[in-house]
Amino acid sequence: MNDASQQRFRRVLDHIDNHLDSDLALETLAELAAYSRFHFHRRFTALAGMTVHRYVQLSRFKRAAWQAAFRPGVSLTRVALDAGYESPEAFSRAFRQRLGQSPSAFREVPDWSVWAKAWRELDEVRRFHMPAEYTxxxxxxxxxxxxxxxxxxxxxxxxxxxxxxxxxxxxxxxxxxxxxxxxxxxxxxxxxxxxxxxxxxxxxxxxxxxxxxxxxxxxxxxxxxxxxxxxxxxxxxxxxxxxxxxxxxxxxxxxxxxxxxxxxxxxxxxxxxxxxxxxxxxxxxxxxxxxx
Incomplete structure (x- = not known):
């Protein structure tokens, strides 16, 4: 990927990270990437290895899961709703699917071996497309x-x-x-x-x-x-x-x-x-x- 494309794609990832509580409409992200909406989602999938919807979903879920794991003062209902889930039950199903436990079960007895592998997809996207540059x-x-x-x-x-x-x-x-x-x-x-x-x-x-x-x-x-x-x-x-x-x-x-x-x-x-x-x-x- 050339430098211009790298910067365009990074703008999209930065915007998603900064607006996880917003609508994140496809048209808005396509405009940030300077692509037609007809091509943006295909370009995103080709570069990230997942659809933009999947990337947003996983990013929201990762934040919510970290809050569930390390912010015991925050209720699981609040965590679920802030992540865009319609109900705690929907969040629990997603949590169980990715981590093999319900959020409440994880808070009681976490399976850290599963946790350590849960974010590799997102980490790989960031490692490749959002590299830190130092002098x-x-x-x-x-x-x-x-x-x-x-x-x-x-x-x-x-x-x-x-x-x-x-x-x-x-x-x-x-x-x-x-x-x-x-x-x-x-x-x-x-x-x-x-x-x-x-x-x-x-x-x-x-x-x-x-x-x-x-x-x-x-x-x-x-x-x-x-x-x-x-x-x-x-x-x-x-x-x-x-x-x-x-x-x-x-x-x-x-x-x-x-x-x-x-x-x-x-x-x-x-x-x-x-x-x-x-x-x-x-x-x-x-x-x-x-x-x-």
Whole structure:
């Protein structure tokens, strides 16, 4: 696909993400793509591997499913109606079809192995048609301060991390440490693409000075301060790996810098599904050695 076509198609995907609660008429999307409505749906299907109706349906469902899984304070009826379903029963049928459980059953006992595979179609469309593009000027170097955090360490297969996230959210909510009040961090000890699943480790953290003993497994920890390269990634986590590879590859190769003996870490600035997926914001921190 040439650059002009890529930009036209990306405008459509951005518009869908930003207007999931709107009508999203075929004529409107065709106009954004600068195609006749007689050809737009065929062009979309050829590029995305699914019809535009299917893409919109899956995008709405993904947002709703994430709200059902990670926003327990939101009623399932509200989730269903906001996603455009006529009734909670219709949403439950769609949920069961894709995830093998009803929304209420998932909230009680989630099957994370099915969850991890449920979004691959959408992720592949975004990975191919909405790639993030970076330059060396997008990277800045800062002196990161020692940061005390409350930390829950996830160990085991990456596809089961949803369970750890929910446990951490429950603990965080109980202690009033909302994302608006307390920064959210991930410490990436391992690369999921190269680490055996049974020993994979990722820490889920929030800024916090003290942690009292608890049954959730949350402990006091510290993100070590020092020089760091920082790259801001805006968009889906499906593209996060591309941003990390740019930082380690093109940027690090030409920077004259050396990585410090400390793990890569992230700050989650804006979260999906609280914002449209392409507006999620994650700052990537690569620890660097001190200057002589």
């Amino acid at each position: 060396v000027d997008d990277v800045r170097i800062i002196d990161f301060p020692n940061t005390h955090v409350a930390c829950l360490s996830h160990r085991g297969p990456p596809e089961r991390i949803g369970g750890s996230i929910r446990r951490f959210i429950d603990w965080r909510r109980a202690h009033g440490l909302t994302p608006a009040k307390s920064a959210t961090w991930n410490i990436l000890h391992d690369d999921p693409e190269t680490t055996p699943p049974d020993i994979f480790r990722l820490d889920i953290c929030t800024s916090c000075d003290t942690v009292v003993p608890n049954d959730a497994g949350v402990v006091a920890a510290r993100i070590e301060g020092g020089r760091c390269a920082v790259l801001r990634h805006e968009g889906s986590d499906a593209l996060l790996g591309d941003a990390i590879r740019f930082l380690y590859g093109e940027w690090l190769s030409g920077s004259g810098e050396e990585p410090r003996d400390a793990p890569l870490f992230l700050r989650r600035v804006a979260f999906f599904p609280d914002v449209p997926e392409h507006e999620a914001v994650t700052d990537i921190f690569l620890p660097l050695t001190a200057r002589a």
